[in-house]
Amino acid sequence: MMAREIGHTVWALAEGYIPAWSNGPPPEFESHETACILNAGDEPANVSLTLYFEGKEPVGPYRVTVGARRTVHLRFNDLSDPEPVPKGTGFATVIESDRPIVVQHTRLDSRQAENALMTTMAFPVR
Template sequence: MEPIGHRRWAIADGYLPAWSHGPEPEMVSHESVNILNAGPTDARVELMLYFEDRPPAGPYRLTVPAMRTVHQRINDLDPPVPTNLGYACVITADVPVVVQHTRLDSRQAENALFSTLAAPG
């Protein structure tokens, strides 16, 4: 099979609310990068986060096994990502992958959920 995806992706709109409404952990406001590796080789992936008012954070490293997907919550990165602050994320991989960005905003009882493909670079 021919590789699917790209080796570099960007998410320009990131934001982690400081509070949530509803049961944890399911309804905690969060963002995630969802990475598909449809290829035959494990993908070594790095996330770099860029902020409005401070130096970049990262690289955050993870592995996406061959023929698998990983859904990485930004809230769960270590060291933690600051809340109530806009950020952007650049994702690089050593093999082609597909990246999707998802946000759940549960600051009120009427939740907002959106998902979009990241921009290939």
């Protein structure tokens, strides 16, 4: 069965922040940022992320492959190459792919015992 190609090849997340500490056992309740990436197409998508900061030069690319007709929930906390994503520092992200993808952004903030979960769609660049 042939999948539909949906989405865009460039996405922007203007808001990003990993709290410096958490209130709960990792990994389930560790504060984190996640890019949920959907590749509904028939070919793997080669995805790169570049992070932008207020006080320093951009960092990237971070690379991930999303298989055909698959999804990846990419925790920014787990990114380490070319360097770990700093905690307690605001950042923005540009996500580029060689295939159309859909990107959603989620944050779990567990600094309080009452956890907060926030999610939003990324901005597709045309």
